[in-house]
Amino acid sequence: MASQTEENYLKALFNLANSAGEVNISELSTQLQVSMPTVNSMVKTLQKNGWVIYQKYKPVQLTPAGQKTAAMVIRQHRLTEMFLVNKMGFGWEEVHAIAEQVEHIHAPKFFERMDELLGYPTIDPHGSPIPDKMGRMKETHYVSLADCEAGQNVVLAALTNSSTDFLEFLNSRNLSLGTQIAIHSKEAYDQSMVVSYLENSKETLSEKVCEKLLVRIIGE
């Protein structure tokens, strides 16, 4: 059974993997906030335990077992976030830190019950997909609001970043998943956008914000 530390490495590997499934030591080091020698030594341990494939000076790759375990931890994280929001009344900006801890609980039935009580959700409160029990997750094909054009109508579907600060910013602007947004204009100078949604009309969103909003286009 993977230790809590190992689980965190597997999760990071899963999230950082490029199209070839490869992750560099330095990326892991940054993501997990530990030194490169620590990563180097841990990666050897992960290999010894069958979670990754690794050769000196080469990027790291998850084995199928590693992928499965990583997906389950991510599943438990996202189910927990969903449970906290939908069943316990937390705000979407409060749940990540709690889920970081709850995801490591070893009790399959606990998460099965959450899943059941939630009605088998496929996305978490931030729009990220929840892997199923086989570790598979639904493909999503959202586009960044920053890449949309003036005149388009879109629906906010997910976020590329779910930091508390960003979520609190969205709360303050009354923006949540499912909000329908009309794009009025896009400023050529700084790429900021003027948009309307709900009661908010002609709100300006900076490029920094638009980049992090993933949307589904529903019309011109």
Next chain:
Amino acid sequence: MASQTEENYLKALFNLANSAGEVNISELSTQLQVSMPTVNSMVKTLQKNGWVIYQKYKPVQLTPAGQKTAAMVIRQHRLTEMFLVNKMGFGWEEVHAIAEQVEHIHAPKFFERMDELLGYPTIDPHGSPIPDKMGRMKETHYVSLADCEAGQNVVLAALTNSSTDFLEFLNSRNLSLGTQIAIHSKEAYDQSMVVSYLENSKETLSEKVCEKLLVRIIGE
């Protein structure tokens, strides 16, 4: 902040403390299933961190800080058990192992929300008292069924042991907290008791079982 290991030692100390608040090294060793040298070394660490008072060859005592932290961990354990049973549909025999893990989550709001959703319960699914946020818990004064007399009517209020095996035994006999029990007779030879409750009439309960059932006497 106490580590998960430290929290388990504090909890054990709280539960094992005699009337003078003292616990022997060997009791801790047995309870926690670690060697006496391990306990000896850990107790020194606990003292260094201000959780216990300790002198060579003397029993260990929790400091006020130690008592408070222990009570909070026990509170989180019991709230979790209650939440799992009342809000998530688990059986009372399934929840202890999960609660052993959940109790170590550092997220006061998580447990506050449980408490709120449960309506501020004062006992857990096994009848054990839940410490309040100050670490105080309601005094209970139950008596063991084994100490009752033939002819008495009692209500099952709590258990001295909540092992899965024992709880499954009680399930098989249709016994749960709140069940009203009439005592018909007590066998002088083996201290077993013949009792009736609900649809079960003239059930025989061994001394071993009766000792573990805590009851409130409601009449002759």
Next chain:
DNA sequence: CAGTTTTGTTAGACTAATCTAACTTATTAC
């Protein structure tokens, strides 16, 4: 109270996870 048993301590070793300092390999930039 002397002998035995139980309880507790010390010493020394091990594993997991981390660090810093120093060195090596690989990549990037003229």
Next chain:
DNA sequence: GTAATAAGTTAGATTAGTCTAACAAAACTG
């Protein structure tokens, strides 16, 4: 294609939590 920079590795140390073996103190017991 060398020189500089970035990425990765090795070596050695540290801390938390555990163990066994050996010894010491305390508690029982006849």
